Amino acid sequence: MLEKALKGSKTYWMWLLALAVVFAVGFVVYLRQLEFGLGITGMSRDVTWGFYIAQFTFLVGVAASAVMLVLPYYLHDYKTFGKITVLGEFLAVASVLMCMLFIIVDLGQPMRLLNVIFYPTPNSMLFWDMIVLNGYLFLNIVIGWNVLDAERNNTAPEKWIKPLIYLSIPWAVSIHTVTAFLYCGLPGRGFWLTAVLAPRFLASAFAAGPAFLILLSFIIRRFTGFDAGTRARQTLAKIVAYAVLANLFFFLCEVFVAVYSQIPEHMSHLQYLFFGLHGHDALVPWMWSSMALMVLAVIFLIIPAARQNETTLIFSCAFVFVGTWIDKGLGMISGGFVPNPLHEVNEYIPSIPEIVITIGVYALGFLVLTLLYKVVTGVKKEVAGQG
Amino acid sequence: MENSRRRFLKTAGFSILGVGAGSMLIGLAPGPSEAAGPAAETKPVFVDRPDAKHARRWGMVIDTRGLDARTCRKMEEACHSIHNVPDHIGKFGNKNHEIKWIWDTEFKHAFPGQEAEFLSDRLENAPVPVLCNHCDNPPCVRACPTRATFKREKDGIVLMDFHRCIGCRFCMAACPFGARSFNFRDPRPAIEDENPEFPTRMKGVVEKCNFCAERLAVGKMPACVEASGGALTFGDLNDPDSDIRKLLADEYAIRRKPNLGTFPSVFYIV
Numbered sequence: 001m002l003e004k005a006l007k008g009s010k011t012y013w014m015w016l017l018a019l020a021v022v023f024a025v026g027f028v029v030y031l032r033q034l035e036f037g038l039g040i041t042g043m044s045r046d047v048t049w050g051f052y053i054a055q056f057t058f059l060v061g062v063a064a065s066a067v068m069l070v071l072p073y074y075l076h077d078y079k080t081f082g083k084i085t086v087l088g089e090f091l092a093v094a095s096v097l098m099c100m101l102f103i104i105v106d107l108g109q110p111m112r113l114l115n116v117i118f119y120p121t122p123n124s125m126l127f128w129d130m131i132v133l134n135g136y137l138f139l140n141i142v143i144g145w146n147v148l149d150a151e152r153n154n155t156a157p158e159k160w161i162k163p164l165i166y167l168s169i170p171w172a173v174s175i176h177t178v179t180a181f182l183y184c185g186l187p188g189r190g191f192w193l194t195a196v197l198a199p200r201f202l203a204s205a206f207a208a209g210p211a212f213l214i215l216l217s218f219i220i221r222r223f224t225g226f227d228a229g230t231r232a233r234q235t236l237a238k239i240v241a242y243a244v245l246a247n248l249f250f251f252l253c254e255v256f257v258a259v260y261s262q263i264p265e266h267m268s269h270l271q272y273l274f275f276g277l278h279g280h281d282a283l284v285p286w287m288w289s290s291m292a293l294m295v296l297a298v299i300f301l302i303i304p305a306a307r308q309n310e311t312t313l314i315f316s317c318a319f320v321f322v323g324t325w326i327d328k329g330l331g332m333i334s335g336g337f338v339p340n341p342l343h344e345v346n347e348y349i350p351s352i353p354e355i356v357i358t359i360g361v362y363a364l365g366f367l368v369l370t371l372l373y374k375v376v377t378g379v380k381k382e383v384a385g386q387g
Numbered sequence: 388m389e390n391s392r393r394r395f396l397k398t399a400g401f402s403i404l405g406v407g408a409g410s411m412l413i414g415l416a417p418g419p420s421e422a423a424g425p426a427a428e429t430k431p432v433f434v435d436r437p438d439a440k441h442a443r444r445w446g447m448v449i450d451t452r453g454l455d456a457r458t459c460r461k462m463e464e465a466c467h468s469i470h471n472v473p474d475h476i477g478k479f480g481n482k483n484h485e486i487k488w489i490w491d492t493e494f495k496h497a498f499p500g501q502e503a504e505f506l507s508d509r510l511e512n513a514p515v516p517v518l519c520n521h522c523d524n525p526p527c528v529r530a531c532p533t534r535a536t537f538k539r540e541k542d543g544i545v546l547m548d549f550h551r552c553i554g555c556r557f558c559m560a561a562c563p564f565g566a567r568s569f570n571f572r573d574p575r576p577a578i579e580d581e582n583p584e585f586p587t588r589m590k591g592v593v594e595k596c597n598f599c600a601e602r603l604a605v606g607k608m609p610a611c612v613e614a615s616g617g618a619l620t621f622g623d624l625n626d627p628d629s630d631i632r633k634l635l636a637d638e639y640a641i642r643r644k645p646n647l648g649t650f651p652s653v654f655y656i657v
């Protein structure tokens with residue numbers, strides 16, 4: 001099937017080339033980081049995880065959200081998702097790949113990465129994260145590829161695929177749960193030390209992922225003529241709406257606990273993010289925009305007329321994506337480090353090289369995604385042509 | 388407490404299972420030595436000489452009443468110069484890359500959440516030295532995915548293997564005391580006078596106070612203790628007859644963030 005990715009229009013090749021160039025630029029800057037050290041980023045002694053780990057966290061969510069398609073389609077035989085499920089699975093593949101790259105670019109000594117395997121340490125959540133992420137990548141590649149291949153040959157997928165599909169459902173939940181456990185089990189980091197972190201991660205993931213998939217399906221329709229179906233998009237949009245609502249609800253629960261209890265360790269991080277602390281307020285406009293975007297999106301997505309209108313649907317999905325990205329990719333990680341354990345405020349602002357490397361990783365992810373989607377649309381068209 | 392932790396270590400034997408699954412997934416079969424699991428203790432970092440000092444659990448009492456800013460500076464200099472701690476602020480004016488093993492701060496920063504509202508002037512402004520607490524239940528060790536940070540069985544010191552550390556900085560997020568520093572760049576250009584007896588670090592690894600394990604191994608007291616003019620007492624917390632235990636029996640001493648259950652081995656008389 002891979003040959004499908006090798007035949008394409010000029011636009012297709014230009015797009016691939018552009019992504020490759022962006023990736024190459026990021027790679028060159030990464031070489032510089034390798035040589036100098038992580039000092040070229042905006043991270044500091046106090047904020048030791050920044051942009052990279054935040055993108056990692058966000059993308060684990062996007063990857064996990066494939067379950068929102070897999071579950072209705074395979075478990076409940078929800079036929080409407082027939083055309084879009086494989087898109088979700090391949091989005092998961094590209095996302096997990098980016099997650100792994102973000103972990104690697106964040107390491108101080110990437111050459112020693114395999115030490116995690118040579119000295120396995122089950123009491124470290126990072127060890128489990130490695131296992132679940134690799135497993136999830138494997139599951140989605142195998143499932144997506146086999147189901148697509150079967151469809152192409154007009155046969156039912158192989159029997160042994162079914163159990164893997166069922167396994168992939170709890171597995172998807174596990175990747176984001178373990179990722180939340182990286183943060184919420186740490187004593188002395190009041191912002192993350194909450195049982196609602198994993199549920200909240202899942203909620204924002206189930207909003208961001210499907211919203212992005214809706215946007216992608218519009219793009220694919222525009223460029224290849226392959227349409228995942230209006231009904232599929234509408235169902236997804238409803239999922240997005242309730243997931244954003246759940247995310248906002250969990251967030252409000254957190255705010256209530258922190259603010260009503262008035263425990264400084266829990267409250268000061270929220271204070272920093274939404275009002276600024278001791279004159280440090282770089283994230284304040286971002287956090288409020290994030291909230292506004294999510295609330296607006298919920299309103300649009302719940303009103304049927306607005307949801308059914310393609311233009312407002314596109315805007316709502318973009319709002320959700322950007323809103324949850326700010327929430328998780330910007331505020332969630334550095335917010336947990338400010339103020340620091342000694343209650344001093346040192347802010348974090350990503351540096352230019354850090355942003356360029358980040359964009360480079362995204363470019364590679366989109367490159368892989370484009371190739372995979374090219375195969376999907378090629379196969380789907382071929383099948384449609386036969387039928 | 389002790390017991391339950393030991394049991395936890397034993398269950399860590401399950402890791403073998405984890406390795407199996409993990410390596411299968413990534414298509415990497417480790418050799419038998421690599422699969423040995425956590426039972427294989429990390430190599431001792433410093434070899435004991437005959438006159439080495441021993442303890443079951445090393446601890447420190449800091450009497451802030453006997454400390455002024457000058458003594459604190461002396462302690463910091465003593466520690467940082469023998470341990471080749473780079474001075475990124477002095478050399479490059481870069482606060483973000485700062486590395487420190489011991490430093491002094493105000494009471495309210497050393498003890499956030501424990502600040503008393505109407506503190507005496509002396510306490511409010513007195514310098515309080517802070518360093519790694521060599522916690523008896525260290526969250527940094529729990530979080531480390533490679534056991535590059537580990538608690539030495541024989542004396543409870545929390546140590547680092549600079550050659551194993553992958554620089555993920557999980558331990559820094561896990562430490563509730565801000566005791567750890569990361570080498571954001573090669574430290575060597577920022578070391579004024581290199582001490583050839585102690586290893587310098589490379590970029591990309593974490594470091595922190597090691598309770599002067601290399602000095603204890605040759606029968607010396609920690610450098611900061613020697614420089615403190617008697618304000619710091621160092622000894623075996625497990626030995627009821629040790630000076631440190633006598634001091635703790637006589638004086639009321641507090642620890643940083645005791646509510647987090649890390650059981651710091653550094654005590655403060657305030």
Ligand code: SF4
Nearest residue numbers: 519520522525527562
């Ligand atoms: S003070 Fe921090 S670095 Fe030191 S042992 Fe405790 S948790 Fe670990």
Ligand code: SF4
Nearest residue numbers: 531552553555556558
């Ligand atoms: S930075 Fe090094 S010591 Fe710290 S958790 Fe990672 S591997 Fe362990």
Ligand code: SF4
Nearest residue numbers: 466596598599609611
């Ligand atoms: S005990 Fe040793 S390593 Fe730790 S702060 Fe004192 S001098 Fe430095």
